[in-house]
Amino acid sequence: MALKIGDYKTDVHNDWCPGCGDFGIVNSIQMALAEMEIPRHQTAIFSGIGCSGKTSHFINVFGVHTLHGRVLTFAQGAKISNPNLKIIAVGGDGDGLGIGAGHFVAAGRRNVDMTYIIFDNAVYGLTKGQASPTLKLGEKTKSLPTPNTNYNVNPIGLAIASGFTFAARGYSYDIRQLKDLIIAAVNHKGLAFVDVLQPCPTYNDINTKDWFSGVDRIDETTKKAMPRIYKLEDTDYDPVVHYSDETELNQKKTQAIVRSLEWDTKIPTGIFYKNELITPYTRRLTDKIPNYIENPSALQNISKNNVPITKIDQILDSYKV
């Protein structure tokens, strides 16, 4: 029986603020899972802490709501032990790029085959609107007593610099595109990162839905709002690293980082960078442990009738007096 979107929804009450951008992300994940027809028990959502952390409770697959900043550590441990699982990790931008920045960078270096989605709204919502790592220097969102004194981090740039082999940006009010980006991320062979611009209607009064839609920018001739967001797929931008060559690699990385810096009047979404020529972590493990894929930790028998079946006599013999 084919799975429908409804099969991926739980009946847990969703307590996000009305108009929250997070709703679009949850819907996109559920749509993506249904479209890919991934069996529910083969999927796990790992989440961090904050409003976005609750995501795992709303999706009817295994849900592991972890700790602030630590989501990637739990998720990688599970994926490495059981490579058959489809794993999507989610968290806020403070979670992943503030308290969890060290894990973010280390995860890039490993390139474990899974997806990480950041709900990026430039504020710490659940603790009532403090500045988060993606808020621009000098900006003063609603609940800040004084303007932000920190420079912002560039999530796409940091991901690429850290070794993520897929980096995309979505917008939570463009569910169709976001769903497609999530599918592309899940299908990517390696660690995929999706940065989702997600207006916080309660605390971010600068980057609002209207702001993204360009309500403040009326075209003089058409009298219509000029949206800030545009899609990379509508341009001739090519994110894919096609061959193993330093020039090609550097060019694709550089163009992605340069594009990701566009802001204010033109904000690109879509896939910035995709490189399947870097070995995923699975491959690196298979190089050391030839039957890792067929017989990963989670599938190994360790006992028979409560008796251990691992043989250590050879090791012990080598220490025999």
Added chain:
Amino acid sequence: MVTDFTWMIGGPQGSGVETAANIFSQVFSKMGYQIFGKREYYSNIKGEHSYFAVRVSEKQIRSSIKGTNMLIAFDAETIFRHADDVLENGIIIYDSTLENVKVSDVITFDNDFKERLGNLLKSKNKEDTVKGILELASENGTSIHSVSFRSLLAELSEKLENPRIKNMSRMFNVLGVSLSLGLLMIPSEKLTESVNSIFSKKKSIAEMNVSAANFAYNYATAKFENIELKFEEKEIEENTLLLQGYYGTALGKIIAGCRFQSYYPITPATDESNFLETNEILEINEDRPGSTLVIQTEDEISAIGMAIGSSLTGVRSATCTSGPGFVLMIECLSWAGINEVPVVITFYQRSGPSTGLPTRHGQDDLLCAINSGVGEFPRIVYASGNVLDSFYDTTQVFNYADVFQVPVIHMMDKFIASSVTTCQRFDETKVNIDRGKLLDEISSDNYRRFEHTTDGLSPRSKLGLENGIFWNTGDESDIQGHISEDPVNRIQMMDKRQSRLDYILEKIPESEQIIKHSEGDFCIVSWGSTQGPVLDAIEMLKNEGISIGFVEVKLLQPFPKELLKKLFSNSKTIIDIEANYTGQLGSLIRQNLEKDPDYYILKFTGRPMTCTELYDTLKKIVNGTAEKREVLTYGA
């Protein structure tokens, strides 16, 4: 005939002191002797002083003694630091070119030591040189054997017609141990065999070292004055192994089926992870090869986070760390607690506070292991006393974790990690595996991860199991694992988890909670690696007709207070022995038994206790001349 002998070699870190000691230990173990070796070193890569003391004996030994029978030194610092520690009728073999080195020439001395050494030499009217301190040793009855290590190399170089050898001072270690074996008249084929096995990875290097070893050995037999020491070759006890202390937990993990270990480098825990990775591919009875995934992470937070993630897939998972790493794991430990995730933390303690004495021994993290956490949740803290115990205990702590669905902290320490001992071969047939309520199959679709049951333990699903979908959260949750702040649910969930502490005490057999080694009016209570020196000291006293009781507490959380009370009931005087400042087990006894141990014997210099120190102090206690709190200080 010699029945108990301590040999020591010292030198700068990186000069192969450990290799030399391994050669010595192998030779004597193959002669049928029991071995207890301990390694001391600075937090340093190259240049600081390190030494290795190996005690050999005819009978079972579990600790070091105070003093050395034979000291091998190819650098001045070793002579300065240890010469006056050589016992009566002891021996020093040293590099004669060092004779005129002054105390002030040794740049690695800390000022405090330099001052103490200066004062000692001055008070004895000796010049502040190697010569001075050797004169002092000689006056104390030590026989001194001098030889120029450099000339030995030059002669060897000429003999082998290999000019490179002349400058190979990195072979001083092999020269030193071989000189000592020659002097002790140990059969030379034992030396050759051992050198070959230790350098077995590279044939040319093995050959060169064998030549050097034999050359030095022959030099000693020909040139050194004969000494009155004789070691008889004995039959090797069947099934004897010569092991590094950390092999116990590593091999315990392998046989217990631990298939995932994540770690961040930290002394003295890392060796265990390296061992697991070196042996990552496993031979399995009647099955394809298995494997242990050993993952080096970016920090200890990630190490435990990954281990928990792995455990959620049903894999027996662990991390291995020391104090400064453990404290970073606390939030994740608490998460494992509320989510009832079995995970094992192997905790190789060193001496704090903070980074403290990073490469030295200590038992000062017991209360930290028991109490660190966000809020209240059940955990097990379990301690092992030696390498053999740690093997079986490791297999047990995985059972505890699975059966009781709690994180388990397995307390080990630097003393065990860096000792080398002969030990009975591990008996795999004694190991059993109990995975508790872990499910392999779920047929119905109404699975609830935290379902209430009569014993408080819910059947456990794993990621990937059909019909077994569950949720976890660090927030309080309902039976499905969804967030709940309901006060009634809160009470039920707290009861569910916390009632496990009583359940654990009820289910773990008493013999696994506390070991009663002996009985007496005076009763020692201790935990962890003090076991070795305590048992040896008790034996020394027994030879004098003094019998002392000893209970070793292995289960430290939940605390087996009723059992301990029972075990104390026949003793008049309780003596708490620990390698820390405050007597942490003592504080648990005060808290749980409302009883203050009568005496505390404590050591916190970072150097392990010797049986001789304990013997002296216990005797004072028996004679009624001890203070309530006795502090041990021995060791360089």
